Amino acid sequence: MSDGSSLLESRELSRQLVLTLASAVRTASYYDVGNVIMRQAASALAELLDRCSRYTGSVSVAVHSHTVFVERARVPASVSTYERFSVLVELFERWNVGELTFYSGLREEELLKALMILARGVASAGTALSDLLEAEGVERIVAKEAEPEDKKRRTRRRPLDRGPGSIPAPSVLAYSVAAQLGVDLASAAGPLEAGVARRVRHVTQALVDEILHDPGAML
The missing domain is CATH 1.20.5 (Single alpha-helices involved in coiled-coils or other helix-helix interfaces)
Structure with a gap:
């Protein structure tokens, strides 16, 4: 397979991962763990996570500036996918999370617990998502908190001066x-x-x- 074909396949796989993750979280907000539809959603997500992390040992999904990234590569949104992309954007904002990393070997039962927490858990100032995941025995999903806004502003590059106005x-x-x-x-x-x-x-x-x-x- 050529490098160009590999790149296209990688981009499509990333897009599928984002859409499937968003769908699984939304499904978890309606159905319980034992529901057949919920099981199917988790199984589809687990399969994609396995494909994405098979050679690297992990795969990360991040949100920065209303944009979704997989392994630090931007995943473009479109009019047809905006709703599911926005599910992840709002989810990361609600939990104050900048990045979720999924490690290979993630069991489906562990993934189901994480999806339920993400969809139904209550975010609070005193409890981080990582604490809730750890309390439920979810070890192969790591949540990284988002950077504070003031730090983002300090590290943001100053745009070129193109003249007044x-x-x-x-x-x-x-x-x-x-x-x-x-x-x-x-x-x-x-x-x-x-x-x-x-x-x-x-x-x-x-x-x-x-x-x-x-x-x-x-x-």
């Missing part, structure tokens, strides 16, 4: 595309519920970040 062309294009996307979604779906509107904002910001990072993504 100037705005980089990619920024103008990115926000124009994002604004049009919002209009199109609103026209297609009619009045949006609060939860859906919030998810639309998440994916819109993710698309803006994607375009700012790579203006060619608009093509």
Whole structure:
């Protein structure tokens, strides 16, 4: 298999992992551990996690700036996948988690416990997700807390000075595309519920970040 084919396969596998993880978490919010549908969702996720971590021993899923990453590689969102991507964005925000790492050898029962915690657990200032996972005996999933906002601001690179009042062309294009996307979604779906509107904002910001990072993504 050529390097190009391997890269495409890797990207597709990452996209499948993100979508399957989001679906499994959402399923866990409706069904109990013993439910057949819940078991199927966990089994599908376990299979993908095994494929992704088979050669490296682990696979990480992270969220930064409304964008999802697998093994530090950006996984682009699209209009058709925005809802499931936004499930992960909101989940990571709720738990104040920046990264989840899944280690090879993860048992399905262990994965089911983690999914139930992620979907139904109550995030609080005094209890970290890692503490809840450890208390339930989940050893092969490690949660890394998100960086504080002030630290992010200190480490963020300063943009190039292009003169007073100037705005980089990619920024103008990115926000124009994002604004049009919002209009199109609103026209297609009619009045949006609060939860859906919030998810639309998440994916819109993710698309803006994607375009700012790579203006060619608009093509």
